[in-house]
Amino acid sequence: xxxxxxxxxxxxxxxxxxxxxxxxxxxxxERTAEYAVQGLYSAALSRDGSAAVIGSIQHGGSxxxxxxxxxxxxxxxxxxxxxxxxxxxIDPTNAFAATGSARTLVLWNTSNGHSAGFWNTPGDIKAxxxxxxxxxxxVGLDDQTARYFDxxxxxxxxxxxxxxxxxxxxxxxxxxxxxTGDDKHQVILWxxxxxxxxxxxxxxxxxxxxxxxxxxxxxxxxxxxxxxxVWSTLTGKEVATVNTGDLERRQNxxxxxxxxxxxxxxxxxxxxxxxxLRNISSGETVKEWDLxxxxxxxxxxxxxxxxxxGKDGRYYAIGSNGYLNVLE
Numbered sequence: 001x002x003x004x005x006x007x008x009x010x011x012x013x014x015x016x017x018x019x020x021x022x023x024x025x026x027x028x029x030e031r032t033a034e035y036a037v038q039g040l041y042s043a044a045l046s047r048d049g050s051a052a053v054i055g056s057i058q059h060g061g062s063x064x065x066x067x068x069x070x071x072x073x074x075x076x077x078x079x080x081x082x083x084x085x086x087x088x089x090i091d092p093t094n095a096f097a098a099t100g101s102a103r104t105l106v107l108w109n110t111s112n113g114h115s116a117g118f119w120n121t122p123g124d125i126k127a128x129x130x131x132x133x134x135x136x137x138x139v140g141l142d143d144q145t146a147r148y149f150d151x152x153x154x155x156x157x158x159x160x161x162x163x164x165x166x167x168x169x170x171x172x173x174x175x176x177x178x179x180t181g182d183d184k185h186q187v188i189l190w191x192x193x194x195x196x197x198x199x200x201x202x203x204x205x206x207x208x209x210x211x212x213x214x215x216x217x218x219x220x221x222x223x224x225x226x227x228x229x230v231w232s233t234l235t236g237k238e239v240a241t242v243n244t245g246d247l248e249r250r251q252n253x254x255x256x257x258x259x260x261x262x263x264x265x266x267x268x269x270x271x272x273x274x275x276x277l278r279n280i281s282s283g284e285t286v287k288e289w290d291l292x293x294x295x296x297x298x299x300x301x302x303x304x305x306x307x308x309x310g311k312d313g314r315y316y317a318i319g320s321n322g323y324l325n326v327l328e
Contacts, residue, residue: 027290029325029327031325032325037322040320040321043318045066045307046094046308048094050065050067050310051090053075053088053090053099058082060075060083061088063110073108075106077104077106084101087127088100091130091133092214096109096134097130100128103124104121105118105128105137107134122141122147123142126140126166130151130171131171131173134152135151136149136151139169140169140181141166144165146166146180147159148160159195160178160190162188164183164186167206167208168180168207168208168210169181172214174216176193176216177191177192178192181221185206186200187203187231188201189219189233201221201231201236203223203226205225208255209221211257212233213259215263216233217233217234218263220266228244228268230242240280240281240283242268242283252270255303260309264281267315270303272301273302273303273304273319275290276288277315291317291319291321291325292321292325302320302323303319304317
């Protein structure tokens, strides 16, 4: 019996060591900065990670430059109060930003911090994305629609009816394509000019996040505690499946995703604070990081709220605990 026991003990040590090594394989951030003390409702990064907008739990909205961690503007929807901002975004040119509360949408000029438009929405805002120069915004609402707003001049250009709460949206920089993810497990690609569906895909649970490549060739969608896929927007066919966990009980929810400029890579972040760089064609994980936790002895977790491909091999991520993370 002793040899068997010894072998079992050795096996346990090997397995335990392997698990430990796997859990420690993710890198730590090269640099971090605290942007909010009590955490965030929402966050967005510019395409190159040079600027950030956050919706703080305690102090409303603010706009930051990430190189010096400079808080340039404080943005709220009413004077003398801190607005609970459920969704924020920065347009692809970094000229404008948008903040959304329950039923108000505000466009901001990032060069002077002034408001460039204030609008009411027909439902509570769940997600929003801006086109180039902040001309238009695709807004996901709890009234089972996504609305395509002219945020500079006012008015709704298109209404996309999904039949379920729209929790995630994306739009191409030129505004030609819109993408929605809803509670009916649907990822829908829309033609914003005609208002018609181009393709519709179904995942295993309600949709946690969606993303479009900048050139509009690819669409990504992830389900809560479920599967994640990349599709061609030209053919509607599946291009890749993104692994969210080898074991069902360990399956992770992807909370954010962004395509690289050449469409070769996908940067994804989860509710478990893990950020990974994936090769789309091979499906391989190239790099992995874990977001910074303020108190490692009493961790409160940090869901990934925003991601960006930076310059010189850097990547940017903002966690729900209020920290900017610079990754290499």
